[in-house]
Amino acid sequence: MTPALELRNVTRLYPGEPPIRALDGVDLRIDPGEMIAIVGPSGSGKSTLLNIMGTLDRPTSGDVLIDGIDTASLGDRQRSGLRSGRLGFIFQSFHLLEGMRVVDNVANGLLYRGIDRSTRLKRAREALELVGLADRAATRPPKLSGGQRQRVAIARALVGDPALILADEPTGNLDSQTSEDILELLEDLNAHHGATIAIITHDLEVAERIPRRINVRDGRVEDTAAPPPIPVEVPA
Numbered sequence: 001m002t003p004a005l006e007l008r009n010v011t012r013l014y015p016g017e018p019p020i021r022a023l024d025g026v027d028l029r030i031d032p033g034e035m036i037a038i039v040g041p042s043g044s045g046k047s048t049l050l051n052i053m054g055t056l057d058r059p060t061s062g063d064v065l066i067d068g069i070d071t072a073s074l075g076d077r078q079r080s081g082l083r084s085g086r087l088g089f090i091f092q093s094f095h096l097l098e099g100m101r102v103v104d105n106v107a108n109g110l111l112y113r114g115i116d117r118s119t120r121l122k123r124a125r126e127a128l129e130l131v132g133l134a135d136r137a138a139t140r141p142p143k144l145s146g147g148q149r150q151r152v153a154i155a156r157a158l159v160g161d162p163a164l165i166l167a168d169e170p171t172g173n174l175d176s177q178t179s180e181d182i183l184e185l186l187e188d189l190n191a192h193h194g195a196t197i198a199i200i201t202h203d204l205e206v207a208e209r210i211p212r213r214i215n216v217r218d219g220r221v222e223d224t225a226a227p228p229p230i231p232v233e234v235p236a
Contacts, residue, residue: 002068004164004196005030005053010062012048012219022048023059024219030164030198035190037207038200040216049216050200054087054166055079067163084112088157088165092172094149096141102152103128103137109156127155130193131185147178154185158195167199171206183209 005028012023022045030036040046051057052064055071064071067086071079088109096105106124107117115123128134131151141149150170157165167186171179183206189195199210207213215222 001031003029003065004032004034004067005198006063006065007052008063008065010052010059010064012045012052012057013060021219023052026062026219026221028053028214028221028223030196032163032196033190033194034212035187035195035197035210036199036212036214037210038198038214038216039202039204039207041202044216045219046200046202046216048219049221050166050168053164053198054089055083081112085160086163088160088162090150090153090157090165090167090170092169094141094146094153094173096149096152098141100140101137102133102139102141102144105141105152106155106159109159113160123159124155127159128152130158130189131155145178146174147181150174150178150182151185154182154189158189163196165195165197167197169201169203170199171201171203179206 007026007028010023010026011021014020014022026049038046038049048057052059055064055066066082069082071082074082097108103121103124106127107120110120110123125134125137128137131154133148133151133155136144136148141152144152170186171182174182186197186199190197199206201207213224215224
């Protein structure tokens with residue numbers, strides 16, 4: 001099985017005296033169909049790890065493979081194409097175009113893949129149906145709630161059928177009930193539609209409900225799995 005993402009001994013240094021070691025020999029593999037949480041305090045290297053995983057930054061050393069493709073030899077245009085074709089992004093602040101219909105915001109996820117407009121719109125409507133917003137396709141984002149905006153952003157991430165979805169603090173701007181709804185949606189997309197999802201968060205409550213956790217501290221990672229549930233004895 002080809003991993004959706006593989007990092008091999010990845011290091012990221014920033015200028016300084018001595019250099020700042022934001023990532024320190026990180027090894028990480030995410031297989032298709034997994035859902036993981038990447039968690040760590042501010043300054044742990046979590047954001048740097050996200051940028052490396054999303055090919056938004058290059059490592060100082062080490063290998064980054066996306067869906068089996070080694071990114072080291074790719075130029076900027078090729079990396080942009082790789083992001084468009086094999087990665088989906090969900091952001092805390094949604095990043096929707098306010099004056100554009102919801103369906104067009106979602107279809108924009110396919111804009112740089114050479115797909116004709118009618119096919120883009122068809123696939124956008126299918127993605128909106130998956131997130132429960134098929135009836136809001138013609139609406140513009142200012143008319144939506146925060147939770148609905150995040151569902152649109154999730155549909156945009158899904159529309160290209162990416163190898164990996166990177167969700168950066170996807171519940172950070174939402175109230176507790178809406179956060180729960182969004183997490184349940186992501187869990188459903190993973191369990192029933194095979195979406196491979198990495199949630200980057202500082203919220204331990206979010207991380208603890210996800211079976212596999214990557215704890216980041218001082219530029220290093222610890223890969224952990226949630227313990228199995230304690231069996232409950234039911235009286236005969």
